[in-house]
Amino acid sequence: MTDQPKYEFLRQFEDDNELMTALQTGSLDDKRHALLNISYSDGNGEVVFDLFLNYINDPELKFTSYLCIDNFLETCRSYPLMKILPSIIAGLDNEEQFIRGHCQSALENLVRPGKITDEDLSFNSFQIKFDNALVSEYLNSLENEKIIVGLLYIFYQPHKDEELFEILNQQLIKKIKSVTCIIGQIIDTKLWSIIEQISGLEEISLASYKSAIEIGIGGKATWVYDRFDEMQELASQHMKTLKPDTDDQNGG
DSSP states (O other), X not given: OOOOOOOSSOOOOSSHHHHHHHHHHSOHHHHHXXXXXHHTSOOOHHHHHHHHHTTTTOTTTHHHXXXXXXXXXXXXXXXXXXXXXXXXXHXXXXXXXXXXXXXXXXXXXXXXXXXXXXXXXXXXXXOXXXXXXXXXXXXXXXXXXXXXXXXXXXXXXXOOHHHHHHHHHHHHTTOOHXXXXXXXXXXXXXXXXXXXXXXXXXXXXXXXXXXHHHTTOGGGTHHHHHHXXXXXXXXXXXXXXXXXXXXXXXXX
């Protein structure tokens, strides 16, 4: 029996006083709705994390608490990361898949938050005193938290992708769950950026191709076809590596 929250709607409270009353003296359902309301707010990170951490070991509210941590990291753009990071990392080994899933999602929100707001996430959002002199120490540390902070710092600073990818490869060798999760989201973010660039070029590429054909220089227009063909072939090769065909797996 679990308390995994499944709500079709989120109850709204008239004001903060009513919400806090529900949290302090309300029923179990009242407390869940109060916590979920707080998780979708842009409240003080220190206070909010203290509240969620207070409930993650509560048998009746632990699932809601982990969900709330994930929700809050989707939306908020300023919070003391080190207060919550150890609990998120530990949650990756929880016996409950629901908790593991939301801890993984919470880590991903450190790289690319799920909710779009007026403010972007930056390394300053994490309220950590850090500079370049600490990068090597943190990346060479045996502590998951320090490695993650080092990677986030590099990712959010101006960097060359080649240098970043080399560092990511070095960290992947360690096979640390939380670190691998962060790396996966960094790569996903980079790939998404490439897709956006390609999408932005699609219209002008096709217009260029049609224009060249219309004015009689079709031979110079083949680059459009060639480049898209190369991208398709590259993607196809990657997909074969990621998910080999059944025949290949069976040696057929």
